[in-house]
Amino acid sequence: MTQVLEKQRERVVVGKKGLTTNYAIAQAVKDVDVDVIAAYPITPQTTIIEKLAEYVANGELDAEFIPVESEHSALSAAVGASAAGARVFTATSAQGLELMHEILHIASGLRLPIVMAVPGRALSAPISIHGDYQDLMNVRDTGWIIYIASTAQEAYDTIIEAFRVAEDPRVQLPVIVSYDGFLMSHTTEPVEIYDPKVVREFTPRRRNTRPILNPENPITMGALATPDWYYEIKYQAINALKSSRGVIDEVDSEFNEKFNRSYKPVEGFMIDDADYVLVTYGGAATWNALEAAKEARDRGLKAGVVRIRLFRPFPANDLVKALSNAKAIAVVDRAVAPGSPIEGPVFKDVYIALHMADVDKPMLSVIHGLSQRTMYIRDFYELYYRLRDIAKIGKSPQESLFMGLR
Amino acid sequence: MSELKSWTQIPMGGYITEPKNSMNNKTGSWRTQRPVIDQDACTRCRICWLYCPEPAILELDKPYVAKNGRKYNMTFEINYDYCKGCGICANECPVKAIKMVPEVVQQ
Numbered sequence: 414m415t416q417v418l419e420k421q422r423e424r425v426v427v428g429k430k431g432l433t434t435n436y437a438i439a440q441a442v443k444d445v446d447v448d449v450i451a452a453y454p455i456t457p458q459t460t461i462i463e464k465l466a467e468y469v470a471n472g473e474l475d476a477e478f479i480p481v482e483s484e485h486s487a488l489s490a491a492v493g494a495s496a497a498g499a500r501v502f503t504a505t506s507a508q509g510l511e512l513m514h515e516i517l518h519i520a521s522g523l524r525l526p527i528v529m530a531v532p533g534r535a536l537s538a539p540i541s542i543h544g545d546y547q548d549l550m551n552v553r554d555t556g557w558i559i560y561i562a563s564t565a566q567e568a569y570d571t572i573i574e575a576f577r578v579a580e581d582p583r584v585q586l587p588v589i590v591s592y593d594g595f596l597m598s599h600t601t602e603p604v605e606i607y608d609p610k611v612v613r614e615f616t617p618r619r620r621n622t623r624p625i626l627n628p629e630n631p632i633t634m635g636a637l638a639t640p641d642w643y644y645e646i647k648y649q650a651i652n653a654l655k656s657s658r659g660v661i662d663e664v665d666s667e668f669n670e671k672f673n674r675s676y677k678p679v680e681g682f683m684i685d686d687a688d689y690v691l692v693t694y695g696g697a698a699t700w701n702a703l704e705a706a707k708e709a710r711d712r713g714l715k716a717g718v719v720r721i722r723l724f725r726p727f728p729a730n731d732l733v734k735a736l737s738n739a740k741a742i743a744v745v746d747r748a749v750a751p752g753s754p755i756e757g758p759v760f761k762d763v764y765i766a767l768h769m770a771d772v773d774k775p776m777l778s779v780i781h782g783l784s785q786r787t788m789y790i791r792d793f794y795e796l797y798y799r800l801r802d803i804a805k806i807g808k809s810p811q812e813s814l815f816m817g818l819r
Numbered sequence: 820m821s822e823l824k825s826w827t828q829i830p831m832g833g834y835i836t837e838p839k840n841s842m843n844n845k846t847g848s849w850r851t852q853r854p855v856i857d858q859d860a861c862t863r864c865r866i867c868w869l870y871c872p873e874p875a876i877l878e879l880d881k882p883y884v885a886k887n888g889r890k891y892n893m894t895f896e897i898n899y900d901y902c903k904g905c906g907i908c909a910n911e912c913p914v915k916a917i918k919m920v921p922e923v924v925q926q
Contacts, residue, residue: 524832585831624834633835639844645826646833652826 425611425672432604434565434597438504438530438590439464440604441572443474444612448499451479451490455509456542457532457594462504484509488516488527495525496634498625500576500618503527506594507534510548514555520587521556521650523634526579526623527587528572529557532598533695533747535784543785544594546695549724550748550758552589556650558657559725562592563680563696565602567722570674573607576616577664584657585623586650591724595785596697607672615671658726678723679731682706687717688740689800692732692763694721697788698745698781705793716797721759729766736767736774741804743777743796745788749813756780756813775803778813786817846873850904852919854897859885860916863893867908867917875902 432440438461442450450469452462468474477494481487484505495501505513510531520527533549535541546561553559558578562568568590575588592598624632638646661678669675682703684690691706693699699720709716719735721728736742744764746757753761757778764776779796782788796816803810830836856867868876881894897908909917 522832624831624836631838634832636833636835638833641823642829642833645824645829648826649829649831 434568435460437565437569437604441569444609447502449477449494449501451487453487457598458504458506484512488513504530507548517555524585528575531591532594534594541784546748558588561694593696678728680720682718684717688715690717690739692719692744702793704790709797733770741775741800745779747782776809781816852904857916870911
């Protein structure tokens with residue numbers, strides 16, 4: 414069986430390249446053969462669309478590249494193209510994602526399968542171009558499916574999966590693929606590239622299965638809905654996001670059959686017997702936490718890491734399963750929700766998920782890595798010892814821990 | 820009003836798949852006052868028809884003999900399915916033949 418898979422993989426994998434995550438994203442967008450790219454440059458996203466512009470200019474990718482004057486227009490053009498039936502990609506970060514905000518709700522409300530890459534970046538003021546996930550957390554309630562990748566390979570694979578999920582007639586929603594700004598977007602990693610023919614087989618166009626703007630068969634999208642109708646139409650999109658999880662799992666298992674790679678919505682490392690677990694998302698936090706967990710285990714502490722890959726729809730049951738045996742849990746947020754009962758945005762989601770399932774563990778909210786403040790392995794290592802102490806007390810601290818703050 | 824359907828019965832995203840379906844929206848239900856035309860005072864000048872923004876003034880091939888003996892071969896009536904009761908017709912009528920009457924719930 415393994416041999417069969419290995420042979421199949423040899424056929425599918427056409428090369429291994431050193432790519433930044435941004436270039437891996439551009440490669441994936443080329444391999445799925447998009448029709449329209451509408452984007453505006455912003456750090457740290459710019460190198461994706463630079464590369465895509467190059468592909469279009471030199472004829473490697475037959476797509477319409479729409480240069481626009483702002484991110485608001487970028488997503489608006491994407492909405493129009495997608496409504497007309499095109500396969501559309503865009504990308505942005507930080508202020509650009511904020512400027513897109515109202516159109517984010519329109520894309521999901523109109524059920525348009527746009528795929529967007531978001532290398533996470535800190536928000537101004539003070540001005541920062543560096544990475545964190547504040548931009549992403551601010552758009553979590555816009556009705557998009559949201560993945561957070563942790564390697565360049567995962568980002569490449571996730572873009573391919575994202576088009577399949579977005580365009581599935583049972584889903585029909587836009588998808589964000591996010592990852593660490595700079596720490597991933599500009600870091601070169603080895604990435605296995607697949608045969609574009611196989612990628613295109615995996616992502617067949619579904620133009621005929623969704624209603625589109627077509628003069629031969631005219632329809633209206635985006636008409637006014639009076640209070641008698643708004644609630645029902647909004648609920649359709651809410652329900653589509655909630656029930657997209659089945660399709661997300663199905664697409665990943667088909668992806669695994671084709672490309673021999675699979676990504677679970679929640680990924681656990683050394684958690685079977687772990688007493689103390691750090692919950693992370695993105696690349697830097699996860700892999701540094703894992704190094705720290707290994708060191709902690711060398712010193713006899715049963716440490717584990719749980720990475721959240723699928724952020725929306727939130728994989729609540731998977732987290733309950735992964736965290737039920739832990740004695741104490743910390744959620745490391747690279748974003749902040751000022752004025753909340755506790756400041757970690759993903760901490761709140763994890764806390765609610767566990768308590769909805771009647772799982773009550775001492776939990777610590779950790780804020781770290783804002784605007785790319787260095788998250789040292791020793792910081793995560795220290796967290797495991799804090800969790801040991803918290804487990805002894807048996808109570809969740811009432812305040813978020815702002816790590817790395819002077 | 821058209822039937823209020825469940826979220827499972829509405830086209831995805833609220834797309835409008837049949838043209839002209841705004842006709843199903845009977846905006847007459849918004850009205851608090853209804854225009855009533857005095858057919859004897861009306862001179863058939865057509866100004867109400869011209870000004871009605873809806874438009875909800877019907878120009879009908881209906882002969883009418885006024886009390887003063889004057890014969891008309893047409894009649895203006897209000898389409899109460901869509902008239903929102905804005906009162907522009909009553910305001911513009913040069914002979915004050917249109918009155919706005921409060922819509923009251925019958926006790």
